[in-house]
Amino acid sequence: MTIRRTLATGCCTAMLAVGAVATPAGAEFERPPMNLYGVTGAIDMPTALEQPEGELSGTVAQFGNITRGTLSFQALPWLQGSFRYSQFSGLRLLNNPGYEDYFDRSFDVSVRLLSETRWRPALKLGLQDLAGTGISSGEYLVATKTFGGTLALSAGLGWGRLGSYNPAFSTGTRDPIDNGRGGNFNVDQWFRGDAAPFASAIWQATPRLSLMAEYSSDAYDLETGNGTLASQRIIDRDSPLNFGAVYRVNDAVTVGGYYLYGSELGVSLTFQGNPNRPPVQGQVIRAPGPVAPRPPRASAPEKWIETWAARPTAQTTLLGALERDLAGSGIDVESLQVQGPNTVEVRIRNQRYGMAPQAIGRTARALSRTMPSSVETFRIVPSSNGLPLSAIVMRRSDLEALVLEPDASAQLFAATGFADPPARDPRASLSPSVFPRFDWSVGPYVRRVLFEPEEPLRLDVGVRAQATYEPRPGLVFSGSVTKRIAGNLSDSVRQSNSVLPRVRTNFNLYNEQGDPALEKLTGAYYFKPGDNLYGRVTVGYLERMFGGLSTELLWKPVGSRLALGAELNYVHQRDFDTQFGFQDYSVATGHLSAYYKLPEKFHVQLDVGRYLAGDVGATLSLHREFANGWRIGVFATKTDVSAEEFGEGSFDKGITLEIPVGQFLGRPSRTTAATTLRPITRDGGARLEVDGRLYDRVRDYHRPDMQDGWGTVWR
Numbered sequence: 203m204t205i206r207r208t209l210a211t212g213c214c215t216a217m218l219a220v221g222a223v224a225t226p227a228g229a230e231f232e233r234p235p236m237n238l239y240g241v242t243g244a245i246d247m248p249t250a251l252e253q254p255e256g257e258l259s260g261t262v263a264q265f266g267n268i269t270r271g272t273l274s275f276q277a278l279p280w281l282q283g284s285f286r287y288s289q290f291s292g293l294r295l296l297n298n299p300g301y302e303d304y305f306d307r308s309f310d311v312s313v314r315l316l317s318e319t320r321w322r323p324a325l326k327l328g329l330q331d332l333a334g335t336g337i338s339s340g341e342y343l344v345a346t347k348t349f350g351g352t353l354a355l356s357a358g359l360g361w362g363r364l365g366s367y368n369p370a371f372s373t374g375t376r377d378p379i380d381n382g383r384g385g386n387f388n389v390d391q392w393f394r395g396d397a398a399p400f401a402s403a404i405w406q407a408t409p410r411l412s413l414m415a416e417y418s419s420d421a422y423d424l425e426t427g428n429g430t431l432a433s434q435r436i437i438d439r440d441s442p443l444n445f446g447a448v449y450r451v452n453d454a455v456t457v458g459g460y461y462l463y464g465s466e467l468g469v470s471l472t473f474q475g476n477p478n479r480p481p482v483q484g485q486v487i488r489a490p491g492p493v494a495p496r497p498p499r500a501s502a503p504e505k506w507i508e509t510w511a512a513r514p515t516a517q518t519t520l521l522g523a524l525e526r527d528l529a530g531s532g533i534d535v536e537s538l539q540v541q542g543p544n545t546v547e548v549r550i551r552n553q554r555y556g557m558a559p560q561a562i563g564r565t566a567r568a569l570s571r572t573m574p575s576s577v578e579t580f581r582i583v584p585s586s587n588g589l590p591l592s593a594i595v596m597r598r599s600d601l602e603a604l605v606l607e608p609d610a611s612a613q614l615f616a617a618t619g620f621a622d623p624p625a626r627d628p629r630a631s632l633s634p635s636v637f638p639r640f641d642w643s644v645g646p647y648v649r650r651v652l653f654e655p656e657e658p659l660r661l662d663v664g665v666r667a668q669a670t671y672e673p674r675p676g677l678v679f680s681g682s683v684t685k686r687i688a689g690n691l692s693d694s695v696r697q698s699n700s701v702l703p704r705v706r707t708n709f710n711l712y713n714e715q716g717d718p719a720l721e722k723l724t725g726a727y728y729f730k731p732g733d734n735l736y737g738r739v740t741v742g743y744l745e746r747m748f749g750g751l752s753t754e755l756l757w758k759p760v761g762s763r764l765a766l767g768a769e770l771n772y773v774h775q776r777d778f779d780t781q782f783g784f785q786d787y788s789v790a791t792g793h794l795s796a797y798y799k800l801p802e803k804f805h806v807q808l809d810v811g812r813y814l815a816g817d818v819g820a821t822l823s824l825h826r827e828f829a830n831g832w833r834i835g836v837f838a839t840k841t842d843v844s845a846e847e848f849g850e851g852s853f854d855k856g857i858t859l860e861i862p863v864g865q866f867l868g869r870p871s872r873t874t875a876a877t878t879l880r881p882i883t884r885d886g887g888a889r890l891e892v893d894g895r896l897y898d899r900v901r902d903y904h905r906p907d908m909q910d911g912w913g914t915v916w917r
Contacts, residue, residue, distance in 0.1 A: 231354060235404065235412055235448045236472050238263040238460070239330070239338075240272020241284050241310055244402035245416045245444040245460055247364075249356040250326035250346035252314060255279045256477045256828060258859075265460065265468030266437030267291040268425065273857065273879070275834050277826050278802070280314035283836070285857055285879065286331075287653060288338065293425065294434045305658060307851075307881040309333045323347035330364065333387050333855075337424065340364035341393050344400075357401040361393050366421035367442055369396030409450075416444040418463070440464035454481070477832035480865045487870055490564045490917065491527070493605045494571040496598070505575045508543030516540055517631040523572040524548065525633060531568075532870070533561055536585055536637075536675060539630035546573055547581040549590065549626065551636070555870045555914075556831045556862050558584065558902045563915035566596050573598075583623045584903045587894070588675030589728035589736060590623035591903040592760045605916070615912045620760045620905040622734050626675065642669040647684060651691060651709065653882055662689030662713065666721070680893075681723040692717075701847055702885040703787055705747065705775065705814040709883065712746055716780035721746055726894055734759045736896050745891040746780055748773040748814070750788075756896040758797075761905045765897055767795040771890050773814075789816055791890060797897050799906050803827045805835075807897075814888040817841035821887065823858075829910055831862035831874065839887030847886070854887030856880035 234251035237243030240261035242251050253259065253276040261272045267290065274284040290304040312328035323345040331338040344358030359365070362376070376395025398419035405413045419442070421428070427435035441464030448458035454475060460468035475481065499506045510516055521538040528535060532554025539547045548569065552561035562582055569580045582594045600617045604610045650661035668682035686692075691713035698707035712719075724742035731737050736756040743749040750773030758765035770792035777783035793811030800806055807823040818841055825835020838855040845852035857879045864871035901907050 231348060231351065231404075231406065233257070233450075233474070234354070235414070235456070235458070236261050236272075236274065236470070238265065238270065238468060238470060239284075239310070240270060240274055240286060240472075241312065241328075242274075242282060244356065244404055244414045245446045246418050246420060246462065247356075247360075247400045247402050247416055248312065248326070248328055248342055248344050248358070249354065249402060249404070250314065250318075250324040250344050250358075251348075251354060251356075252276065252279060252324075253282065254476060254478070256826075256832070257474060258476065258834065259472055259474045261470060261472040263458075263468065263470040265462050266425070266466045267293070268437065274310075277834070280317075282310075282312045284310040285881075286310065286338075287658065287881075289658070290425065290436060292434050292436045304337075305653070306335055306337050307653060308335075308338050318346070318348065329392065330362070332392075336388050336391070338363060339388055339391065340420075342400075352406040354404040355401075356403075357399065359397045360400055360419045361395055361397050362391065363420050363423075364400065365396045365398040365419060366423055367398055367419050369398040372396050411450075412448050414444075414446045414448070416446075418442050418444055422463070438463070438465035453479070477828035477830055477865075480830065487917075488531070490567050491571060493567050493601050495602045496575040499575075502575075508576045510574055510576075511540055511543040520546070520572065521631045521633060524568060525635065527568045527572050528565070531564060533565055533568075534636055535633050536588070537626060537630040537632045539627055541581070543574075543576045545579040545581065546577050547583060547593075547627075547630070549583040549585050549630075551585055552872065554872060556864055556872055557829075557870075557911040557914040559908055559912045560870070560914040560917055562594055562908075563917065566601055570598060570601055585675070586899045587678050587726070587728050588672065589738075589899075590626065590730060591900050592905075593621040593623040594903070594908075595619035595621060611913050611915055614915060615909060620908070622760055623730070625730055632675075637672060637674055639672040640669070642667070644668075649689075649691065649713070651713075651883070652879065660689070660691050660693070662686045662691045664689070664717075676728045678726045678728070678894075679724070680726070682721040683718060684721050685718040698885075700849060700885045702815040702817070702843065703789075705787075705789075705885050706883050706888045707885050708778070709747075711778040712780060715778040716746065719746065719780035720782065721780065722893070724893070728894070731755070736900055738894055738896055740892055740894060743776065743782075744773065744893075747776055748890060749776055749784065750774055752890065752892045754896055756900060758897070758900050758904065763799040763906050765797040765901065767793075767797070767897060769793050769795070769811075769895075771892070773890060789814055793821075793889075795897075797901075799901075803829070803910060809889075813839075813841060813886070814890060815843070815885045817843045817886055819843075819887065821854075821889070825858060827910075830865065831860075832865075833860040834858070841887050843886040849884050849886075851882045851884060854880070854884060 231251055234242055236259055238246050243249050255276055257276040259274045263270045269289040272284055272286040276282050286308045288306045293304040308331035310330050312326055314326050316325040318324040325345050328342045330340040340360055340362030342358050342360040342364050344356055346354055346356040348354045374394045376391050400417055400419040402416040407413055422439045425437045426439050444462045446460035448456055450456045456472040458470035462468050517540050525535050534551040536549040541547055550565050555561045565582050566580055578598050580596045583590050596618050604613050644667045647666040648663050664684055664686040666682055666684045670680040672678050698704050700707045722743055724740050726740040729737045734757055738754040740752045752771040754769045756767040772790050774784040775787040791812050791814055793809040795809045797807050805825050809821040812818050821839040823837040825833050827833045835858045840853050860874050860876040863873040
């Protein structure tokens with residue numbers, strides 16, 4: 203046994219026993235460093251420390267001829283997931299000789315098995331590159347103990363490439379990597395083969411500066427030319443010892459510098475954000491008007507008379523008063539109906555507030571100021587494109603009694619009813635200022651293609667003009683056109699090699715020929731066909747690549763966490779110039795969908811059906827939603843297309859990210875910035891991209907989701 207192996211084994215043994223040292227319980231790093239792999243760690247090795255829940259980190263790291271870009275998300279206090287895109291400059295793999303540089307995509311996941319206590323270190327299990335080509339695959343168990351909140355000592359065991367230097371023992375045979383098409387789970391390799399120890403120390407010298415030292419168990423056989431796949435040496439590795447320092451510039455940016463393996467210099471740049479730590483603290487917003495209490499019936503009986511409800515002009519008069527009260531508030535009144543002297547129903551459209559209860563609360567306050575004293579029940583029906591989403595029933599006396607209570611939000615929620623909204627009564631008074639409605643806008647757009655081997659990032663920027671016309675509730679005509687100003691999407695030389703109908707992989711031809719482009723031109727009808735049912739029919743040029751007919755039906759009780767949906771589409775592929783013509787390819791596609799809201803604000807969705815290329819299968823999606831509107835999720839699709847037919851990546855998968863723009867503007871807004879990151883775009887598992895799908899717009903105003911944000915009802 204070499205001196206280095208003895209040293210490493212001793213460090214590991216000491217760390218596993220370090221729990222016997224009495225240190226203050228709960229002493230921990232608030233936001234520990236991200237390592238060069240873009241996960242929570244020291245320099246090149248992981249630790250058992252954790253980021254704050256909800257932390258979203260983007261890290262770009264480089265040393266030698268290796269560059270890594272990683273997006274990591276702390277989904278739960280004990281669970282971190284990562285997606286990485288790596289460039290190995292000059293690495294010519296023997297099984298991939300066509301490229302001078304090698305690009306690799308990989309996914310990681312780590313799970314904390316034990317939390318740190320006064321006597322026990324934290325323990326984490328991790329899988330690195332668990333579903334990629336296997337070039338960076340490795341598994342680990344690591345323990346970390348913190349001292350005084352400024353020192354963290356870690357030691358662990360690694361397998362795969364993390365067990366390639368001075369292994370201490372073996373846990374069986376680890377079969378050679380079969381890259382195939384990439385993207386498959388290498389389950390038969392997990393925790394198999396040689397296991398080697400690693401260790402690290404992190405000292406937080408100041409609140410901003412951390413210094414680190416590390417013993418690495420990665421031999422970098424591939425990159426040093428010692429592996430069986432590589433024909434080129436792109437780094438030197440003379441020592442297992444690494445040293446580094448990271449400096450937190452501000453709350454969002456951290457930079458790092460490193461000396462690695464006795465031969466290489468490295469740098470890193472990390473950007474971090476968190477839904478629970480918004481970039482702009484607080485919002486500039488007009489305070490809501492007060493709740494107007496009614497005078498006691500005994501002292502002002504004339505204000506409680508009910509004969510007003512029989513007047514022919516009562517509805518239109520009250521509608522006008524409510525519209526004037528809500529003018530400039532971001533809440534549009536669609537209609538109002540007097541349902542007797544004690545009840546009014548108002549249908550509203552929330553144009554501003556990302557938190558739905560905030561719009562409901564402000565509407566209820568306005569009703570208390572504008573309705574006659576005899577009106578006790580407010581039925582507030584939020585709508586989207588004229589589609590009623592729910593009926594929220596409040597007693598006026600509850601508003602008056604609870605407005606100044608310390609737990610007013612909880613008490614009001616307990617007293618509020620949620621019901622399935624009926625179709626609009628034809629006797630209701632429609633607002634002349636809402637229908638017919640015409641909206642238009644002109645603004646910038648960004649279109650990007652990621653992870654092409656020739657050039658990992660391609661993008662276009664340009665101008666998009668769009669308009670919407672609603673002649674009556676539920677009927678919406680909309681369209682958009684784009685004109686590119688600058689970019690390099692049309693420069694792509696990659697040609698599709700797909701054996702499936704090329705429903706997505708000819709994107710470069712749309713980018714090349716479609717400028718200017720008729721992006722969309724549709725007519726849509728939204729309606730309620732029955733109790734707990736919501737419907738949509740859309741026809742026209744539905745997206746850049748397809749046009750035709752799309753229909754959808756959703757079953758969603760207002761108090762249920764479960765929803766079921768069905769979508770059926772018949773579409774033709776559009777010409778590459780994205781004008782008015784179509785190609786010969788057409789397909790019937792559709793899905794049956796199940797949606798369920800899990801605890802901890804997780805949402806799961808399962809879609810089963812037929813995709814654009816004619817393949818049949820299922821998509822499973824899981825995303826975490828935060829109270830302020832951030833949504834981060836993952837999805838995977840498996841169909842009857844084999845990995846060989848699908849091509850590179852083996853099956854469709856990716857990450858979705860949606861961030862409310864209001865978090866950066868410092869004022870409420872319903873606009874969100876959304877993106878989907880796919881390791882690669884292929885034709886298998888491709889789904890139609892049509893606007894107006896029902897589930898997300900409906901559930902926001904149903905009881906389970908309203909409860910999550912109900913604390914804003916008084917704001």
